[in-house]
Amino acid sequence: MIIIHRKTGKKFYIEDKDKDFNTHFGIIKKEDLNKEPGSIIKSHLNEEFLILEDNFNDLVRYLKRGPQSIHEKDIGLLYSLVNISPGMKIVEGGTGSGILTSYLANSVRPNGKVYSYEIREDFYNIAKKNLEKLKLLDYVELKLKNINEGIDEKDIDLIILDIPDPWNTLDHAYNSLKFGGYLVSFLPNITSVLKLLYSNDKFLLIGVYENFYRKWIYEKGKVLRPRNLELVHTEFIVLFRKV
Ligand SMILES: C[S@@+](CC[C@H](N)C(=O)[O-])C[C@H]1O[C@@H](n2cnc3c(N)ncnc32)[C@H](O)[C@@H]1O
Incomplete structure (x- = not known):
């Protein structure tokens, strides 16, 4: 409530x-x-x-946070780029607190699945508790594993990487995705984006995106103005396709 x-x-x-x-x-x-x-x-x-x-968004907003999670504006952009829908099989690298995992699991249910890899046990445990709270654990397999050592799942529709070195995942991602599948990487700086683009020789690059967002405040009967403090930069999103 x-x-x-x-x-x-x-x-x-x-x-x-x-x-x-x-x-x-x-x-x-x-x-x-x-x-x-x-x-x-x-x-x-x-x-x-x-x-x-x-509602679901309220519940996610108040979940426990460990590492930096994906900002809701970037989750919105992700959903506008890729049609994340029931039945999809998704691999995620970097579960963190499971914030993005929660949105994904809520979207793929009842017959889809999210396979989410995390290297840190403390973050794995936070994510598990958060997903339990939202009753989403049936749609997620949490894996305490380095995604750069291999992806166990095949015939995947979408792979999302929110880890610092996604260039080390490219070969595994290619083998795991089905034809036409999407690979999305969230990266905080353009140096890493370039490294990822230079490392890629397999995927078709669809685009590199950044999303700007500004909330306006209405002071009743007085003024409508932009919020004083706003997050300007959060992440770049790099979108590839296996073709
Ligand atoms: C920025 S956080 C992810 C946040 C998450 N997307 C969310 O919305 O809550 C990055 C996470 O990736 C994990 N990580 C880093 N490298 C990894 C790897 N090679 N395999 C699996 N997890 C990794 C880190 O421990 C950290 O929890």
Whole structure:
């Protein structure tokens, strides 16, 4: 369940409705948190909140994070480039906290699967807990394995790499993908993008992309303006196809 502060639109995720909830707009009593979605409740500072049901995106946003996860704007771009749909078989290199894994698993279910490789056990465990929380573990096989030592799965529709050295995965990715399959690499700097492009002699390059995003703030009755602080650069996305 989420509550939205009526004045600012700020959203809070309520994990435990049996405890009072503390915000910088005041404390909300558990009796109020247990009211029906649609109810308007007040903090002890008399600030109003609206109760709403949560949805998948809300749940993902409040998952535990370990390493840097893919920004939602880049996940949006990925979905506009590749039609990620039910039944697909996807390999992911670099599970991290499983944030992207969650979106992928939610999209390929009920009959698809995400095979996700991670080298660090602590991140593997965070991802496992996050996917369990979202009830998505049936659609994911988490593997504690270096993807550069080989990809076990064949006939894969899409491979997504969010690791620092994707050029070391190219041969394995080529062998694992089916004809027409996609390879996507997320990279934080253009030096790595160039290294990947120079290393590739097998895949067809579809494009290199960057996505800009800016949220605007509406101050009721006053002004509409861009947010003061915005993330400018997050990742480049490199898209290849096996043809
Ligand atoms: C940037 S994080 C991935 C974040 C993830 N995409 C998300 O949205 O939560 C990169 C992850 O790749 C893992 N990693 C790095 N090299 C790897 C490799 N060769 N095989 C598997 N995992 C690797 C790191 O341990 C780290 O957890």
